[in-house]
Amino acid sequence: MAEQKDFTTSYKPTWCPGCGNFGIMPATKKAYAELGLEPHQIAMVFGIGCSSNGSNFYNLYAFHGIHGRPLPVAAGIKLANHELTVIADSGDGDAYGEGVSHFVHTTRTNVDITYLVHDNNLYSLTTGQTSPTSSTGMKTKSAPFGNLDMPFNPIAAAILNGATFVAQGFSSDIPHLTELIKKAIKHRGFSFINILQLCPTFNKLNEFPWYKERVIKLDDEAHDDSDFHKAISQATRTDGKIPLGVFYQIDKPTYGDRLEQLKDKPLVKQSLDNIDISKSLDVYK
Amino acid sequence: MKHNFNWKIGGPAGYGIKSVGAMFSRVMLRHGLFVFNYDEYPSLIRGGHNAFDVTVSTEPVYTTRRPVSLLVALDQESISEHQHELADDGGVIFNDGPVKVDKNLFPESVKLYPVPFDKIVEEHKGEKVMRNVVSLGASFALLGVPFESVQAIIEYKFKKKEKVVASNVTLAKAGYDFIKENFKEEFGYQLKKLDNPGRMILSGNEGIVWGAIKAGLKFYSAYPMTPSTSILHNLALQAHKYNIVVKHTEDEISAINTAVGAGYAGVRAMTASAGGGFALMAETLGMAAIMEMPLVIAELTRPGPSTGMPTWTGQGDLRFVLHASQDEFPRFVIAPGDVEQCFELTQTAFDIAEKYQTPVIILSDKQLAESYQTIEKFDTRPRKLQRGKVLTEEELSKIDEYKRYNTDVSDGVSPRVLPGTKKGEHLVNSDEHNELGFSEERSDERVRMMDKRFRKVATALEEIPDPELEGDKKADITFVSFGSTRGAILEAMKDLKQDGIKSNFLQIIYLSPFPDKKVGEVFKKAKKVVVVECNKTGQLAGLIREHTGQVPDYKILKYDGRPFFPDEIVDTIKDIL
Known part of the structure; x- marks a missing residue:
């Protein structure tokens, strides 16, 4: 059985002291270990950003791709070899800025992968610009007079567009986050966790005390996570509270379940010997 | 008497021009003749002018030839657009009534055949689109094709739909008889029947499709864009029979990234687009190169820049595919020149992609992608696939430390390990990296890794065949x-x-x-x-x-x-x- 440390490489983390990623990464590794997963069974696909530099710190099949694109890569891996546990890992810029079309469309496919988004409301690797989840009025290097845009609502977007598991975690609550990640991986279908994350270096607006005043646990509110409308209403609260936990989960056939091509075995295990096309060519005669 | 001829039909989009062109070609194929088709159409579904050329020859023919021997004009534009393409001893069948033809515009030697398509269709209570089969009947009557062949192709085309077959046969016969009754003089171009040893008619894109399937394609992701779309359509149709996952993704960026993911997981994967879609793929092309991923991309060129002329042809993307994406990396660009080469070289492309762990671009264009030509039967015998260096769990257990980007390789190719393999965990990285895959920006490591990747070029030049x-x-x-x-x-x-x-x-x-x-x-x-x-x-x-x-x-x-x-x-x- 693999332990949490078995998912760790020799590469020294390059995150700032106090970075929320120091909460998210151990929660993720702990979830892997507690689920009994071995490093070779996991393909983890990263984009570009502070969080994605984490690709160097995970001992498993890590894929450090380009900005905004981890979801299609992850979907391709899963459809080629559905025996793998496939995780995509992004920041808010990656997921909701550069790659938002993939986010919206992948939720529709219900492909059986897990998407972890580190949401620190800011572009941090590029030293602090407005992100899609920055609040209106927030002052950043790219909006020194305040952000003019409405923040993107990833939780509501995911529920509306067909994600079958939607949750929110917090980088400062590792035990809670670990349990969420375990649930998300166990869920069959597209599972998504928006993970609220501190950025002590650049985000001076959404700091720990700010979150502490606002976060609440859905479990404490007896939330029915099978109810679509209640999930949407939790995702669009107007009382300033930020719910943590599972907003919505539902069982539906995954993308792979609906592919006859995968019934027998994963694509990667199918033989390429003696593929005979001769009869099919008769239509051209 | 001439036996090689060029037939052309023109009319508005939505008049079944392409469909009747395909039927015409099929009849020629069945009579042992060689054809080359060329479909001219605007980027519209209805309206606009369509034309379809069929070049017919008693010997192999490699492109559309001019002048046109027999022009079928379903509308006035077919006359004004194509009269200059006509041979001096050619003929024009035109829709008598709606289409007016001024004899003085043609040399005296040109034969004019007014056929009242609209009236014939009306008399037989047919649908307007069936003017196309009337014209097919009329053309074949002039060219000396027996009516049984017309009937056979209609039955083939509409399969078991008895009513549709019956009404189409009636209308084709009416067109056929109209010519026979009203124009007794033999037309200067006549069909010469030859043996047909089982040749085929298909397009360059179909060549790519069957080459890919034969090579073991397991994953295809794409977004529609003319003239690449028929690859998506054809592969989607074959997905169940050959166990291929075919995914129409939200955009071309997703298409190429999904294909890279599938290739990384170990299956043969491909994407395709026209230049515009390929432009969107450019960043990922470089990603595949630095991460050393196998990937096959077909780029089907049409005239640009930008949207350009979506349904026309050109070769303006050569420099683009050679240079797309940042900085420098080895890539293969392979340009087939006919349908058979599309079939053969697509198979080769998959071998190269896995052997060299680098993107391979198949460069074609609308002319090759969508033109149908008669070719000899494909070589469908099994071919040994080259899957490249992939380490198994057993091989890994004999190595102290697996280095994904081992630079101690003279050919520039470091063995891959597929995800899921025990003891092979590693990072594949779009950041410049060291041998283990970890992000690395030291000058010596950078140079070492660039040089390793470029060793593939020298290896390839030894191996790829010279042009002949x-x-x-x-x-x-x-x-x-x-x-x-x-x-x-x-x-x-x-x-x-x-x-x-x-x-x-x-x-x-x-x-x-x-x-x-x-x-x-x-x-x-x-x-x-x-x-x-x-x-x-x-x-x-x-x-x-x-x-x-x-x-x-x-x-x-x-x-x-x-x-x-x-x-x-x-x-x-x-x-x-």
Whole structure:
């Protein structure tokens, strides 16, 4: 059985002291270990950003791709070899800025992968610009007079567009986050966790005390996570509270379940010997 | 009496022009003749002018020939657009009534055949679109094709839909009989029946599709864009039979990234698009290269820039596919020139992609992608696949430390390990990296890794076949080109030979890595070199100059969205000599 440390490489983390990623990464590794997963069974696909530099710190099949694109890569891996546990890992810029079309469309496919988004409301690797989840009025290097845009609502977007598991975690609550990640991986279908994350270096607006005043646990509110409308209403609260936990989960056939091509075995295990096309060519005669 | 002829039908989009063109071709194939089809259509579903050319020959034919022997005009525009394409001894069948034809516009030798399509359709209570089968019947009556062949093709086309078959046969027969009753004089072009040893008619894109399936394609992701879309359609149809996952993704960026993911997981994966979609893929192309991923991309060129002319042809993307994405990396660019090469080279592309762990671009264009031609049966015998270096769990257990990007490889190719393999965990990285895959920006490591990747070029140049001269050994003219222009050049060479001009042809199939040695030799030995390309600036000529220092004697360039017609090349050569 693999332990949490078995998912760790020799590469020294390059995150700032106090970075929320120091909460998210151990929660993720702990979830892997507690689920009994071995490093070779996991393909983890990263984009570009502070969080994605984490690709160097995970001992498993890590894929450090380009900005905004981890979801299609992850979907391709899963459809080629559905025996793998496939995780995509992004920041808010990656997921909701550069790659938002993939986010919206992948939720529709219900492909059986897990998407972890580190949401620190800011572009941090590029030293602090407005992100899609920055609040209106927030002052950043790219909006020194305040952000003019409405923040993107990833939780509501995911529920509306067909994600079958939607949750929110917090980088400062590792035990809670670990349990969420375990649930998300166990869920069959597209599972998504928006993970609220501190950025002590650049985000001076959404700091720990700010979150502490606002976060609440859905479990404490007896939330029915099978109810679509209640999930949407939790995702669009107007009382300033930020719910943590599972907003919505539902069982539906995954993308792979609906592919006859995968019934027998994963694509990667199918033989390429003696593929005979001769009869099919008769239509051209 | 002539047995080689060019048939053309024109009418508004939505009139079943393409469908009747395909039926015409199929009948010719069944009579043992060779055909080449060319479909001219605007980027519209209804309205606009469509035309479909079928070149028919008793010997292999490689492109559309002009002049037109028999023109079918379903509308007035077919006359105004195409009358100048007509042979002096040709004929025009036109929709008598709606289409007015001024005899004085044609030489006296041209035969005019007014056929009241609308009236015939009305009399037999047919649908308007069925004017197309009336015209098919009329054409075949003139060309001496027995009516049974018309009936057989209609039955084949509409399969078991008895009512549809019956009404179409009735209308075709009415067209057929109208000609027989009203025009007794034999038309100057007549069908000559030959044996048919089971040849096929298919398009370049279908060649790519079947090459890919035979090579073991397991994953195809794409977004529709003319002229690549028929690859998506055809593969989607075969998905269940051959266990291929075919995914129409939200955009081309997703298409290429999904294909990279599937290739990384160990299956043969492909994507395709036109230049516009390929532009969106450019960043990921470089990602695949630095991460050393196998990937096959088909780029089907149409005229640009930007949206350009979506349904027309051109070869203006050569430089684009050679240079797309940031910085420098080895890539393969392979340009098939006919349907059979599409089939063969697509299979090769998958071997190369896995062997070299790098992107392979199959460069084609609308002319090759969507033109149908008669070809001999494909070689469907099993072929040994080259899957490249992939380490198994057992092999890994004998290694102290697995290095994904091991630089101690003379050929530049470090063994892969597929995800899921025990003891092979590693990072594949779009950041520059060290041998283990970890992000690394030290100058010596950077140089080491760049040099390792580029060793693949030297390895490839040893392995890929040199281009070969076809045609006369001692030639007055040496043509040099790439891709679909092959067809027009081969046809032009036939005509030049008849006029006593000796010529040969160097088709450069591998444009990257570039076979500079062989191309340089050919240039040095040739009497006169003529580079032929469908673009404005002579991109291939520039590439040759870059690699060999050689400059062609002449460039024949065309960039009006139309393919080369052989007579255009012949006329230019005669001017040159």
